[in-house]
Amino acid sequence: MTKTLIFTKFGGPETQQLIDRGLPDPQGAQVTIKVQAAGVNPADWKIRAGQMGDHWKLPAPMGREASGIVTAIGDDVEEFAVGDEVLGLAAKGHGTIAEHTVLNARQTVAKPEELSFADAAALPVAGATAYDVTHQIELEAGQTMVILGAGGGVGLMAAQIGQVHQFNVIGIASASKQQLVEATGATFVESGDGAADRVRAIAPDGADLVIDLVGGAALREIAPVAKDPQLIISTADPDTATQLGGAGVQRTNEGLTKITDVAEYGLVNPNVVERFSLQEAQQAVASVEDGHAAGKVVIEP
C-alpha cells in the first residue's frame, strides 16, 4: 500500500483525499519509485476541475512529475536498475503525489548527482515545458523574448533558458515577483493594465517571441507587442493564441533530457520556493491553484 492523493469526482478541492492505495508491479516500460519529491502543477487541479476533459478514470491519482529511487522495473526496462535515482513523468493511471508511484520509463531520465531531489522533481513537466516553449521558434542572440507569467514554475525556467542563449528577455509578472524575475537576468515589467505599453517602452521594435503562460485577457493585451502574430506561443491558452494567429506549445520527447542537462550544469535553477509534506498535499495543490505561484511548489513525502 502507498499513500496517494486522489480525487473522487470532477470538482473542487473537496473531492481530493489522501488514501492508502495498492501499488501494482511495473508493467513493460515502467519503473516503480519511492518518491523523494513531487512537483505540483496547474494541470493537477485543472484535471480535477474537469478542465482537461472527462476521460480520466475515477478515482484518479494526482500529480504528474516526480523524482525518486527505483524500487522495481518492468520487463522492457533496460536503462534503469533498482536503486537508481531518477526523475520522470507518471505512467498512465498513476500519480506522483504519493509515497511510491510508477513512472513511464520512456519519459524518465537519470537524476544528476548535482541536482537535489526537490529541484529534479520540477523538471519533467515545468522544466521540459520551459525548454519546449523557448525552442519552438528558434531565436538568435540579441533577439527579444517576452514572457507573460514570468514568475511561475515554467516562466522562471524559460527566462533562464533565454539568458543562456543571450536573448533579450523581458519578464512580465506582478510586483511581488520583481526580484525573482530579475534574478534570472531578465528585465522585469509589471503585469496588469498598461503592461504592453511598458514592454514597448523597453522594446520599441517589438518582440521576436511572445511566450504566454497566462492566457485570456492578459494574453490579448500583450499579443500586439509581437512583431508578427505567428510569434506567439502559449502553454496556458492555445485557443486564444491560435485565434490571435499564434500557436499552442508543441511538447517534445527531447525536452526532458535537454532541461536535465542544462540544470545539471547549473544554468537553470528550478526555483523551488515552497515545500510541503505528503500530509500537507492539499495545501500544496491549493497554493498552485491560487494562480499566483512564485517558482515551484514541491511535495516531499
Ligand SMILES: NC(=O)c1ccc[n+]([C@@H]2O[C@H](COP(=O)([O-])OP(=O)(O)OC[C@H]3O[C@@H](n4cnc5c(N)ncnc54)[C@H](OP(=O)(O)O)[C@@H]3O)[C@@H](O)[C@H]2O)c1
Ligand atoms: N501544455 C503543456 O504541456 C503545459 C505544461 C506546463 C504548464 N502548462 C500551463 O502553463 C501555464 C503556466 O504554468 P506554470 O506551472 O508556470 O504555472 P504557475 O507556476 O502557477 O505560474 C503562473 C504564473 O502566472 C502569473 N499570472 C497569473 N495571472 C496573471 C496575469 N493576469 N498577468 C500576468 N501574470 C499572471 C502568476 O504570477 P502573478 O502572481 O505575478 O500574476 C504566476 O506566477 C499554466 O496554465 C499551465 O497549465 C501547460
